[in-house]
Amino acid sequence: MTNHWIDLRNSDVILVMGSNPASNHPISMKWIMRAKERGAKLICVDPRFTQTAEVADVYAPIRSGTDIAFLGGMINYLLESDLFLKEYVVNYTDAPFLVNPDFKMPGELDGVFSGYDEDNSSYDKKTWAFQLDEKGVPKKDTNLQDPDCVFQLLKKHYSRYSIDIVSQVTGTPRDKCEEIYKAIGSTYVPNRTATGCYAMGWTQHTVGVQNIRAFTIVQLLLGNMGMAGGGVNAMRGEGNVQGSTDHALLFHILPGYLPAPTASLAGLKDYVLKHTPTTKEPRSVNWWSNRGKYITSYLKALYGDHATRENDFGYSWLPKLDEGMNASWLALFARMYRDQFEGFFAWGMNPACSSVGAGKVREALGKLKWMVNVNLYDNETASFWRGPGMKPGKIKTEVFLLPCCSSVEKEGSISNSGRLAQWRYKAIEPLGQSMPDAEILNELYFRVKKLYQKEGGALPDPILNLTWEYGEKDQEGKVRHLDAHKVAMEINGYYHENVYDKTASSPKLIGKKGDLVPNFVSLRDDGSTSSGNWLYSGSYTLKDGEVVNMMARRGKEDPTGLGLYPNWSWAWPVNRRIIYNRASVDPKGRPWDPERAVIKWNPAAGKSGGWEGDVPDGPAPPLADDKKGALPFIMKPYGVGAIFGSGLKDGPFPEHYEPLESPVPKNPMSEKHRVNPTIPIGKLQAMAKDPAFLFSFDYERYPYVATTYRVSEHWQTGVMTRHLPWQLEMHPQQFIELDRELAGVKGIQGGDLVEVKSARGQLSCVAIVTDRFKPFLIQDRKVHLIGMPWCFGWQYPEDGSGGDSANLLTPFMGDPNTLIPESKAFMVNITRIEKPARVSDQPGSDSLDRGRG
């Protein structure tokens, strides 16, 4: 989230789209309800009428996978009706920047931007560049009139997204589109804000990244970024998913969003040179210019004294990706399926149910030599070899199931959706033989290290030179019990040498060797500092000579009255609660909305003025200050919000393409390109060399749009919640929701068993027939949409009554930028299973308990 949970209460218009907070983020509804109390409007756009829709002020149905059409229509509406905050757009975004005159858009090139290379499904982005002046700064038209400026291009691009077209593509009634566009547009004035709450309903599409970008553009136009009650808010589900991403759960990054090194960047210098953006814009802070300090400090955290200037701080010990190599989820499992892996750690995950194309994933697991599954319970992954359709005698994979503790049996920090890192304490001792994950890692590390010590082997250095000072060691040198505080301190970082301020007339000691660094501003690229993750630098540090775990703070003061609670735990970066907050003030540093001032410039403060409120995005004075004024978007080289996203693989502006599997033979936005032209279909199919990875474009065979989702009662694949009888009681079985009309045609009644089939597999579900699902009218054709949760699996309940995972049906394909899989829009067929599905319910222990009839 750019903002945070509590901040939802500050919003005037809340757009819930691609998410269902009432079911999946129940606590967020507390703040959404507070906003409603203040008179805020809650808007819910969803293919189905959800629990959120029931409490929303406006509900609009949308065909799954058509969000860009809907949001494109919104952008068009805002521009046509002049609903944008001009001063913000001109000063804080790239709207005035001039683009290469050769740049062409899908309206002119039948569905693609200029530079498309059909053979490689990719773009040559030469024409997607800004025109630079002699100083290397983008040329601008601050009147936003030049036909080559981003603003005019945006206007032209989205002029194709009239409400009529939008309605034909999305199936959303025209009046609903207009009502919602108007409501969102009402926040263009400085003292109103809108926020967007999204989750997997936006991300899990072949246009996932562009879905979010489309809304980012809306928020930049309306001046809602950086504002209290504004922002673009990813509702992160898993309690610590933000933390796991920050600490580099994904293949393409190291902790703190440092790009993963690639083989061609042989030395640290090459890495720093390649990954440190430069800018000629004098008022841009360009924060990533600090990349060298962060990577060097990270290496120092990994290798301590072994990391020296002479050995490039151990850079060569980091694993490297081959150039252009994709090691995302889909690619990994495609390769596993092709026999390219020996072993696999499925740590706290259940891919046999959670992965798209789960059927293929289950087969892929059978091609391993060994698999370690660390989990609270046995699950469909650990037991894949005895799952439906498996021949245990033929499977050679050796499976190790290691029991780990639950979150209440261990101490440590978790980072929530609002980037708030909170310290948690152990409530009970671990049950049975279970261990905290970190202790399991500790054991693993020690044993692997011993083997390297004894046997040598290929490349022992990265393991042997690793620092592992996380507690008292036994005789053999093994850390007895891993101390979470020590890990947290390493993440914060230390001074490894005395550091002096050499600008002072007599050098002044600013950092003492062995002390914790105060925050990332003190990190250096000369090996004198370490930090396991620069973003978390400042989370566990020295305050007035005392070591303070900032994440354990529990202060309830709220000086701004906006619910920032700056003394409650700690948020990255540097305890900033709303990021991009420099955009919440005008160029003179005056809040756009004085009633909800996130920060404000006080010229009278200190020697030369200062900021009040939240921790600002950098101390520089506001933009209007001729000498030192800084642009607000400090992570971008040009210092402004990017409406023109030339960094993406599939185009600088979001364009509607149909989901890979869709009920529409032709993309109404372009004759030629039905699906995102940059998805590497060919590549993945070749990798997997298996026809089962195929997709079906035969919408007569698979005529119904399907989507998947979650329910409040179950967590992820349900491994944890299916074992909780109270949760299972509420949602005991896999179900399918469908509209009355379709149910009528298929002879299906509520409670009947239904077989759902896609090109990948089939699944039996119990039917819920409901008016909450309605057929869509898409280009004059009736299109039905069905939905299923994905929290069930064959392994538990043990009698198999739960059914199996909806991911047996989902397509093994994803977004070209991130390869996040497209599980939210695909095609299926359904049939009623001709046998009585009803088992009589047994609500109580006595027949007297039955109703009065």
Next chain:
Amino acid sequence: MADKSFFIDTTRCTACRGCQTACKQWNRNRATKTVQRGTYQNPADLSAATFKLVRFQDIRVPPGEEPKWHFFPDQCRHCVNPLCKMVADGKGKGAILHDGKTGAVVFSPEVKTTPDDFREIREICPFDIPRYDGASGAMRKCTMCIDRIREGMLPACVKTCPTGAMNFGDRETILDMAAAKFDEVKKVHKGASLLDADSVRVIFLLKDDPDTYHQFAAKRNGVGGTGTMAFRRSLHPRSRLKTS
């Protein structure tokens, strides 16, 4: 301690079912075996093991109308004059207690009831709340979490509710809160109603016709009993309750 009441603002209920689970957890009520019956509502009904049940009403709407999905977090209303107690008392004291301080109507877990007596007691309840535990012979239902509120804690269901749908406090305060919310909601939803505020301690605010939530959402005339009926029954006990 002043007497207590609940205000359940269903216009804020999102059917997260936190209350249903919290109730089971606090009261150590077991889960029952259920199946998917074509609705989110599960278990199907209140039972000796389910004191709090979020009812999901998936409403059939005429073509062209917006979908409706009504949520009703059902539980005992803790009537100001509990008819169940009048009937039970007629059969012997002690099965149903009416706590003078809080106003909670509590079934004694120690007192056995015969199936016939139970049936009468259940029938008199205007909200169809009482349930019977065949194994122990005791009647069971929501306790107002009297064991929590005596310790100054909120009822488990109220404590857990994230949205502000469930509220609990001194009756005066709750009545004011209910009246104020009702005024607000009425402005937007013409069909809104505040259910039985004078006669119950669990007051529901609905934005729509009570029938679209639950058959026993509002007190029924003719269904359940009247005070006179209860009084008459108490004079002609068919059997006696036993204390075990």
